[in-house]
Structure formats: structure tokens, C-alpha cells
Amino acid sequence: MKKRASRPIPVAVQTLTKGDFTSDQDVRWCPGCGDYSILAQTQRILPDLGIPKEDFVFISGIGCSSRFPYYMNTYGFHTIHGRAPTIAAGVKASNPDLSVWVITGDGDALSIGGNHFIHLMRRNLDINVLLFNNRIYGLTKGQYSPTSEQGKKTYSTPMGSIDNPFNPISLALASGATFVARSLDRDPEHLRSVIKSAFDHKGTSFIEIYQNCNVYNDGAFFTYTEKETKAENTVFLEHGEPLVFGKDGDKGICLNGFKPEVVSLSDGTHSNGDLITHDQFTEDRTLAYFLSRMTEVPGLPHPIGIFRSVEHPCYEEMMTEQINTAKERMGDGDLDALLNEGDTWVVE
Amino acid sequence: MKKQKQSIEEATILFASDSGGGAQSIGTQMTEASAIAGNDVATLPDYPAEIRAPAGSLAGISGFQLRFSSLTIHTPGDLCDVLVAMNPAALKVNIDKLKPNGILIVDTDNFAPRNLRLAGYSSNPLEDGSLTQFQVFPIELTRLTREALKDTGLTQREVDRCKNFYALGMVCWMYNRPMDYAFQWLKEKFATKPQYIEANTLALKAGNIYCEVTEQFATSYEIKPAKFAPGKYRNIEGNMATALGLVAASQKSGLQLVYGSYPITPASTILHELARYRNFGVKTMQMEDEIAAVGVAIGAAFSGALGATGSSGPGIALKAEAINLAMIAELPMVVCNIQRAGPSTGMPTKTEQADLLQMFYGRNGESPLPVIAASRPSDCFETVYEACRIAIKYMTPVIFMSDLYIAFGAEPWLIPHVSDLPAIDVDFPTDTNGFEPYLRDETTLARPWAIPGTPGLEHRIGGLEKADISGNVSYDPDNHEKMVHLRAEKVARIADDLPPTEIFGESSGELLVLSWGGTFGAVRTAVEHKQAESKSVSHVHLRYLNPLPKEVGDIMQGFKRVLIPELNLGQLRLLIRAEYLVDAAGLNKIQGQPFHVFEIESKIDEMLRGDV
Ligand SMILES: Cc1ncc(C[n+]2csc(CCOP(=O)(O)OP(=O)(O)O)c2C)c(N)n1
Ligand code: SF4
Ligand SMILES: [Mg+2]
Numbered sequence: 001m002k003k004r005a006s007r008p009i010p011v012a013v014q015t016l017t018k019g020d021f022t023s024d025q026d027v028r029w030c031p032g033c034g035d036y037s038i039l040a041q042t043q044r045i046l047p048d049l050g051i052p053k054e055d056f057v058f059i060s061g062i063g064c065s066s067r068f069p070y071y072m073n074t075y076g077f078h079t080i081h082g083r084a085p086t087i088a089a090g091v092k093a094s095n096p097d098l099s100v101w102v103i104t105g106d107g108d109a110l111s112i113g114g115n116h117f118i119h120l121m122r123r124n125l126d127i128n129v130l131l132f133n134n135r136i137y138g139l140t141k142g143q144y145s146p147t148s149e150q151g152k153k154t155y156s157t158p159m160g161s162i163d164n165p166f167n168p169i170s171l172a173l174a175s176g177a178t179f180v181a182r183s184l185d186r187d188p189e190h191l192r193s194v195i196k197s198a199f200d201h202k203g204t205s206f207i208e209i210y211q212n213c214n215v216y217n218d219g220a221f222f223t224y225t226e227k228e229t230k231a232e233n234t235v236f237l238e239h240g241e242p243l244v245f246g247k248d249g250d251k252g253i254c255l256n257g258f259k260p261e262v263v264s265l266s267d268g269t270h271s272n273g274d275l276i277t278h279d280q281f282t283e284d285r286t287l288a289y290f291l292s293r294m295t296e297v298p299g300l301p302h303p304i305g306i307f308r309s310v311e312h313p314c315y316e317e318m319m320t321e322q323i324n325t326a327k328e329r330m331g332d333g334d335l336d337a338l339l340n341e342g343d344t345w346v347v348e
Numbered sequence: 349m350k351k352q353k354q355s356i357e358e359a360t361i362l363f364a365s366d367s368g369g370g371a372q373s374i375g376t377q378m379t380e381a382s383a384i385a386g387n388d389v390a391t392l393p394d395y396p397a398e399i400r401a402p403a404g405s406l407a408g409i410s411g412f413q414l415r416f417s418s419l420t421i422h423t424p425g426d427l428c429d430v431l432v433a434m435n436p437a438a439l440k441v442n443i444d445k446l447k448p449n450g451i452l453i454v455d456t457d458n459f460a461p462r463n464l465r466l467a468g469y470s471s472n473p474l475e476d477g478s479l480t481q482f483q484v485f486p487i488e489l490t491r492l493t494r495e496a497l498k499d500t501g502l503t504q505r506e507v508d509r510c511k512n513f514y515a516l517g518m519v520c521w522m523y524n525r526p527m528d529y530a531f532q533w534l535k536e537k538f539a540t541k542p543q544y545i546e547a548n549t550l551a552l553k554a555g556n557i558y559c560e561v562t563e564q565f566a567t568s569y570e571i572k573p574a575k576f577a578p579g580k581y582r583n584i585e586g587n588m589a590t591a592l593g594l595v596a597a598s599q600k601s602g603l604q605l606v607y608g609s610y611p612i613t614p615a616s617t618i619l620h621e622l623a624r625y626r627n628f629g630v631k632t633m634q635m636e637d638e639i640a641a642v643g644v645a646i647g648a649a650f651s652g653a654l655g656a657t658g659s660s661g662p663g664i665a666l667k668a669e670a671i672n673l674a675m676i677a678e679l680p681m682v683v684c685n686i687q688r689a690g691p692s693t694g695m696p697t698k699t700e701q702a703d704l705l706q707m708f709y710g711r712n713g714e715s716p717l718p719v720i721a722a723s724r725p726s727d728c729f730e731t732v733y734e735a736c737r738i739a740i741k742y743m744t745p746v747i748f749m750s751d752l753y754i755a756f757g758a759e760p761w762l763i764p765h766v767s768d769l770p771a772i773d774v775d776f777p778t779d780t781n782g783f784e785p786y787l788r789d790e791t792t793l794a795r796p797w798a799i800p801g802t803p804g805l806e807h808r809i810g811g812l813e814k815a816d817i818s819g820n821v822s823y824d825p826d827n828h829e830k831m832v833h834l835r836a837e838k839v840a841r842i843a844d845d846l847p848p849t850e851i852f853g854e855s856s857g858e859l860l861v862l863s864w865g866g867t868f869g870a871v872r873t874a875v876e877h878k879q880a881e882s883k884s885v886s887h888v889h890l891r892y893l894n895p896l897p898k899e900v901g902d903i904m905q906g907f908k909r910v911l912i913p914e915l916n917l918g919q920l921r922l923l924i925r926a927e928y929l930v931d932a933a934g935l936n937k938i939q940g941q942p943f944h945v946f947e948i949e950s951k952i953d954e955m956l957r958g959d960v
Binding site: 023025052053054055056057059062069070072073074075076077078079080083085086087088089090091092093094095097098115116119319322323325326327329330331332333335336338339340341342343344345346347348 | 529578580583604608626627629630631635636637641642643644648651652653655670763764765800804807809810
């Protein structure tokens with residue numbers, strides 16, 4: 001699975017530090033914005049990935065989150081609203097040696113870019129997608145987004161939004177994403193490790209990051225990110241481990257028919273063996289999908305971690321394979337021969 | 349019976365059938381055979397919008413018009429000498445295109461009351477005297493084909509599908525065309541179904557023999573080879589030439605070609621064609637929509653490939669925002685707009701050139717882009733190649749325009765030598781010393797094409813306004829104005845890099861006809877005719893539309909009047925008037941059909957008489 005992790009790191013790359021990945025541009029997010037942490041964790045983890053700085057490309061759409069590439073001292077492209085996946089696909093298909101990252105927001109990826117998002121997931125190019133989900137449109141100053149909860153009052157929904165929200169993890173899974181994970185802006189260590197796993201995964205990696213917009217949607221995820229409530233309201237997914245959570249590790253998740261349920265591990269009714277054992281590597285998407293729906297059931301903790309990680313052939317590899325096969329069958333393209341193909345005649 | 353052979357200069361044949369009835373296929377066969385025989389050829393396929401409308405209905409008629417000549421020709425002809433109509437609907441749709449006294453071949457077996465009703469005939473035109481001005485050849489095509497193929501063991505349905513080759517055999521006899529090409533083609537086409545090779549070959553021969561032995565056909569015609577410049581030729585369709593031009597530019601520049609597209613008539617065949625060239629390293633990506641398709645081209649350009657995308661009006665509209673991104677990011681990319689009749693979905697299988705202003709102005713903000721247009725099928729090769737050259741040299745997206753008429757039309761093409769194609773130099777900087785993402789070349793104003801993977805040149809680009817030189821985000825008012833001017837100036841300077849504009853005819857006189865795009869053939873032919881009548885009329889056809897060649901203004905000064913014929917309501921005319929304050933007149937047709945030569949001729953006459 002972790003193909004690239006074992007690659008020897010070239011000496012020049014070993015000496016890279018966070019500072020090498022920090023550009024000279026002033027960061028312009030609101031003080032206290034969750035984006036700062038995501039930027040910092042990314043800059044901290046990149047030196048560990050073992051590839052030269054010039055091979056990283058960060059591509060974003062439009063939104064607060066999409067300013068991200070300007071702050072990275074790598075190649076970067078701040079594109080247009082919702083379209084980063086398409087441009088990233090062009091970059092990766094053209095040069096498979098690059099490490100391509102898409103930075104996007106909940107509006108960018110799921111409203112205007114919803115179509116590109118699902119198609120990126122199904123194509124499985126080796127691209128890493130970080131979706132900064134703040135359940136709001138930040139840059140345009142606080143309208144509801146496709147992940148905003150129904151009933152949300154915003155400038156554009158003074159009586160409450162009547163839209164049903166998307167579940168980004170379910171959507172990615174349904175679209176065939178081969179790596180799907182969730183992390184938190186306020187859990188730096190976890191975030192770094194998930195970013196690293198996403199990088200190690202060959203194929204499209206999708207990470208939904210709960211991100212606090214302290215100006216337009218402050219505290220949207222505090223239940224899941226703050227010390228007082230986090231343990232009771234999140235369950236951290238570990239491959240091969242039972243789904244245990246709670247401050248004292250006294251609760252678990254088991255399946256009742258098709259329904260995940262919270263059970264107590266302290267009242268003698270259930271033990272670890274009754275719980276769902278997480279299997280992120282299984283080809284079948286059903287379990288991951290069950291887990292993804294937990295956020296929609298009141299009372300269930302939000303799963304954090306890697307839902308799914310399976311290896312499928314990558315688009316760009318299959319493209320290269322076709323090119324090689326065509327060259328084997330027909331020989332390297334010869335332009336003169338191509339122009340003279342078909343029925344020709346000579347005029348003296 | 350003694351048959352006569354008559355030598356003639358040229359002929360125009362129109363094959364018409366239900367779509368799927370084989371008119372396109374035998375039209376193509378006859379085209380190839382005539383081209384190989386050395387004639388100049390021009391074709392006009394006319395597809396219905398529906399793939400298979402109900403058999404025998406007017407909506408489902410597919411036509412293929414072919415003109416072949418011993419002279420140089422530029423159009424598929426206004427009216428036809430021969431119409432082959434496989435059913436009443438095919439007759440009804442096309443009879444207006446047959447010359448008086450023209451030859452009409454019909455399959456009488458298809459003129460049953462039901463067929464007539466479907467075509468909206470209240471009486472049988474073969475019997476009611478309405479076709480007396482034509483030479484009608486009623487042939488029992490269905491019965492004759494069944495007869496000829498009775499021993500093949502094929503089902504009647506299969507046999508009836510060979511009727512078109514029976515008709516082709518007849519036309520080959522009429523014009524003394526060898527059938528070898530068709531035999532060969534059948535062998536390749538049905539390589540896995542030998543029974544169809546045999547059946548169609550039989551039909552072809554039977555049709556040929558039928559003409560030879562029946563008294564109905566007394567005369568066959570001979571058309572001498574046309575005089576072509578020496579060299580090697582092949583027959584080529586516009587979209588095929590466009591695809592080859594892109595591959596040629598990729599090969600000459602050493603850049604891999606990445607073509608993003610989403611299927612749309614009439615652009616799809618470029619995608620199909622390019623998809624066959626994986627052995628040239630060509631990466632075609634059929635994306636989820638046109639925005640994604642142009643996104644792919646932009647990503648390819650950013651990473652150092654030759655990015656291209658192709659579509660037609662509706663798809664180009666979707667791409668506008670992304671094209672604008674490439675414009676401000678100053679990335680080289682080619683956008684092919686194969687125009688069709690709009691607005692909106694319009695008439696997808698009909699031609700028009702009404703997207704010119706869309707290409708000039710259909711983006712927000714000041715967004716100047718080079719725009720160039722092909723004039724005829726074979727010209728697509730050189731024009732799209734030129735689009736690639738300009739894109740790379742000036743670091744800008746370039747709009748390449750074609751249209752359905754030339755995309756699907758075919759003509760002989762003098763195959764160029766690869767070594768004669770202009771060089772396309774690519775310079776990916778590697779020197780970190782003094783590197784700035786928006787530091788420009790002094791002459792071309794192009795910025796450096798520094799690509800990911802190059803150590804030390806890491807930088808960020810995007811759609812926000814750029815500070816001059818550094819490329820950092822900037823809201824500075826003066827900087828914005830400067831950048832707007834710089835981007836415009838960069839495109840304007842391309843005018844220094846264009847070949848001289850050719851004037852067909854005298855460089856001064858009464859009337860200049862100025863045209864662009866796929867109207868070339870009709871306009872040139874009309875002007876030739878008028879010049880032969882010693883009329884004072886010249887022709888300039890523009891490939892470069894933005895920027896316009898520098899001499900265009902001066903050229904117009906040499907003429908008393910300027911006429912701009914267009915298949916739109918006067919879009920180039922609007923631009924020309926705005927740019928030069930010249931009171932150009934328009935000839936505007938917007939029927940989804942190309943110009944007829946006579947339409948342009950009569951407008952020229954009218955203007956020379958001073959009636960308008
Ligand atoms: C075509 C287009 N439509 C609308 C906008 C305006 N716009 C910019 S960002 C944005 C929403 C961003 O929301 P999200 O993706 O959640 O990013 P955030 O700011 O919350 O990080 C909108 C509607 C735009 N830039 N372009
Ligand atoms: S508006 Fe919200 S998301 Fe945007 S920078 Fe400010 S805090 Fe962050
Ligand atoms: Mg948001």
C-alpha cells in the first residue's frame with residue numbers, strides 16, 4: 001500500500017524544512033481562521049515526503065481556502081471557481097512525475113465544481129485533494145454552502161436554508177474515490193498524518209478537513225474539535241481496530257442491521273468483539289459508506305480518519321500504457337508517414 | 349448499342365438518401381476515385397440533425413454533394429448536374445439543387461404511395477409531369493439489386509443495404525471512373541465480413557454493367573485531370589487537417605500534445621482523429637464537459653505541454669471563463685471553434701460563421717486574444733499549425749476558427765514536407781538568476797514559460813491581477829492599467845510577425861471583396877468570374893483576424909467600395925468599420941448554408957452598377 005513511503009529520500013531533499021515551503025507573500029486570512037493551521041501542517045509535512053520542492057504543484061479554485069497556493073513556495077496555480085480539478089488533471093496527465101495537490105472549499109468543490117469533483121474522484125489520477133469544509137462561503141462573506149445544515153440562517157437565507165446538504169465523504173465514496181479521509185484543522189498531528197497517508201496513496205486522495213471560519217460560521221465544528229466535547233463526539237478510525245470512542249474509551253459502534261449504533265462497553269452488555277472493526281483496505285465500499293453516513297444520525301460520533309484506501313490503476317498510468325502499446329504496435333509516430341497516410345497521388 | 353463518350357470540363361453530383369442509406373459512403377467513394385483520377389474535387393456533406401429519422405421522412409435525408417473538375421475549383425458547386433435520389437423524400441429535399449436539364453436518377457421501387465405520402469407528395473412526381481425540365485432516369489434500383497445479389501445468401505434487408513453501391517456503379521460508368529478504389533475500400537471496411545465485400549462488389553459491378561448494356565444510358569462523360577502544382581496529394585477533410593496540424597505542431601515543437609474535449613458536432617471528429625495518434629504521444633482526454641476540457645488544456649500548458657481544446661459555439665461559450673484565465677496567466681493554448689449555426693443549440697448540423705464577435709469579445713474584462721481562421725478544408729492544417737506557433741511564441745491562448753462547411757468538406761491537399769514547416773522554438777528557462785514570472789521578452793512581450801519540475805523557479809500564477817514583472821497579486825490601480833495595456837500590446841505586436849496579405853487581382857479599383865473563414869471558395873470563384881468579365885474587382889481573404897494584418901487599412905484605401913460577404917449579420921464588417929472607419933457594405937446570409945457563387949456575383953454586379 002504505502003509504495004512511496006519506502007523510497008529513499010535524496011540528500012538534497014532531506015535538508016528541506018518548513019521554511020523552504022513558505023513563500024514571501026503575507027498570509028491574508030482573518031486572524032484565527034482554521035486555514036492557518038492547515039497551511040502550517042502542510043508546510044511541516046512536505047519536507048518529510050521525500051520529493052524535491054520543484055515537483056510540488058498546488059492548484060486551487062476560488063475562495064478563502066483557495067488562496068493557499070500563494071503562501072506555498074512551490075509551483076502554484078490559483079485558477080477559477082470550481083475548476084481546479086480539471087486543471088490539476090491536465091497537469092498530472094501531462095507530467096505524471098509531479099506531485100499535484102488540489103486545494104478547494106466546500107462551495108468550490110461541491111457547488112460550482114461539483115461535476116468536476118465527482119469525475120476527478122472516478123478517474124483516479126494520482127492527485128491529492130484537500131477540501132477545507134467550513135460549511136459556509138467565506139470569501140463572498142457568509143452565504144450558506146452545499147454543506148451547510150438545513151435551516152441555517154445566513155445573509156442569503158434569512159429564514160433558514162431549505163437545501164439539503166451534501167455529505168462530502170459519501171459523495172467521494174459514491175464517485176469511486178480510492179482514498180477518502182476526514183481530519184480536523186485543530187488536530188495538527190492527525191492532520192499531518194492523514195496528509196502524509198494521502199500522499200502515500202497512489203490514486204486520487206480526498207481529505208475533508210473540518211475548518212473553522214471564525215468570522216462567518218464560528219464554532220461550526222467545535223463539538224468535534226474542542227477538548228471538552230471532542231472525545232464524546234468523534235470516533236477515530238484505525239485500520240483493524242474496533243470503533244471505540246468516548247473520554248474513557250467506554251463506548252463503541254456496532255451495526256444493528258444497516259444502522260450503526262452506539263453501545264456501551266462499560267455496562268457489560270457489549271465488548272470490543274461486538275463492534276465494527278474498521279477495514280480501510282477492503283475493496284467493497286459498503287462499510288466505508290455506512291461510516292460516512294454516521295454524521296447524519298444525531299447522537300452518533302463523527303468518524304475521523306481514513307475511511308477507505310484501496311489501490312486501483314491510475315488514469316495517467318493507463319494513458320502512458322496506451323501510448324507505449326501504440327508505439328509497440330505501430331512504431332514511434334513518424335510525422336512524414338502520417339501526413340502521407342491513406343490514398344495519395346503524385347502530380348508531375 | 350454504340351455508346352458515346354463526351355468530354356466535359358466538370359460535373360457536380362448530389363447523392364441523397366435516408367440517413368444511414370449510404371449517400372455519404374458512396375459520395376466519399378466517388379470523391380476519392382475522382383481525386384485519384386486527377387480531378388480537383390470539392391465536397392459538401394449535408395447531414396440531418398437526427399441520426400435516424402423515420403425512413404422516408406423529409407427530416408431524415410442525408411446528402412453528399414461532390415464537384416469534380418479539370419479546372420481548379422474552390423466550391424462544391426451551386427447547382428448539380430446529377431441528382432441521385434433514393435426515395436421521394438430525397439427528391440423533394442434536393443430537386444431545387446438540380447440544374448435545368450440535369451440528370452435525375454431515382455429508385456422507382458421506392459415511389460410507392462406510402463413513400464410519396466411520407467415525403468408530402470400528393471401525386472407521383474415521376475408521373476405528374478412536374479419533372480419534365482430534367483432528364484429523368486427511373487431505375488428499379490431495389491429490384492435490380494435484389495436480382496443481382498440473389499445468390500449471395502444474404503437476407504433481403506442486407507441485400508437492400510447494397511443498393512447504394514449499385515447506384516455508385518452506375519455513376520462510375522457515367523463518368524468513366526475506375527472502381528478499383530471502391531473495391532479496395534470494401535475489402536478494408538468489411539475485412540471481418542467477407543460476405544458483405546462480395547455483395548457490395550457484385551452490386552457495384554452490376555450497376556456499372558447495367559449502364560453499359562441498357563439503352564437508357566447512351567452517353568458517358570470524361571473529365572480530364574486538373575492542372576495541379578507538382579507534388580504528392582491526398583484528399584482531406586477540414587477536421588482531419590486540423591488534427592494533423594496539431595500533431596505536426598507537437599512534433600515540430602517537441603512538445604507533447606494534450607487535447608481536452610467534450611463531444612459536439614461538428615468538432616468531435618478532431619477528437620476521434622487525435623485519439624488514434626497515441627503512438628505520437630498524443631494524449632486525448634474526453635472530459636465531463638467543455639469547461640473541464642479547456643481546464644485540461646490549461647493544466648497541460650502550465651506543465652509545459654502543447655495544450656489544445658476544441659468545441660463549437662455552445663461549448664466555446666462554456667469555456668470562456670477558463671480561456672480568460674489562460675489569457676491573464678499568459679499560457680500558450682489553442683482553442684478550436686468549429687462553428688455551427690447558432691444561437692443556442694441552433695442548427696447543429698448546419699454551417700455559419702456567427703461566432704466571430706464571441707471569440708473577440710465573449711469574455712469579461714479586457715481580454716485580447718489572437719484569432720485566426722481557416723479558409724478551406726486543406727487550409728485547416730496550416731492555420732492551426734500557425735495558431736500553435738503564435739501561442740507558443742507569444743505565450744497566449746490563440747483562437748482557431750473553422751466551420752462545419754470546411755470541417756466536413758474535402759478537397760485535394762498538396763502534402764507538405766515536414767522539413768518545410770516553420771520551426772516552433774520552445775524555451776523553458778532554467779536559469780534562476782534574475783528569474784521573474786512576468787518579466788517579458790522585449791520584442792514579443794512574452795513572459796517566460798517556467799514549468800513545474802524546474803528547480804529554483806517555483807512561482808505562483810492565477811486569475812487575480814498580476815503585478816508587472818513579479819507576477820504577485822496586485823490591486824494597484826496604475827499597475828492594473830499597465831497590465832491591461834501590456835496584454836493588448838502583446839497581441840497587437842503579432843501583426844509584425846504576419847506574412848504579407850495577398851490581393852487577388854489589381855491592388856486598386858472599383859470594388860474590394862473582403863472575406864474570412866469558410867466563405868473563401870465561393871467568394872474567390874465569384875471574383876474570378878467577374879474578373880474574367882473584366883470587372884474591376886479584387887479579393888482579399890483574411891486568415892488573421894486579430895490582430896488584422898497591418899496593410900489591410902491601406903489596401904482598402906485603394907478601392908472605391910468594399911464588400912464583406914459573411915454567413916452572419918455583419919460581424920467582420922462591424923470590426924472593420926470600427927477599426928478603419930470604412931463604409932464597407934455587407935452581403936449577409938444566415939440560412940445554415942454556404943454561399944452560392946451566384947449570390948456573391950449578383951451582389952458584386954449590383955455594387956459595380958452602383959445600385960446600392
Ligand atoms: C464564476 C464565479 N462565481 C462566483 C464567484 C464568487 N465566489 C468566490 S468564492 C465563492 C464561494 C467560496 O466558498 P468556498 O468554496 O466554501 O470557499 P471558502 O471561502 O469558504 O474557503 C464564490 C461564490 C466567483 N469567484 N466566480
Ligand atoms: S472569512 Fe472565514 S474562511 Fe475566510 S479567511 Fe476569514 S475566517 Fe477564514
Ligand atoms: Mg467554505
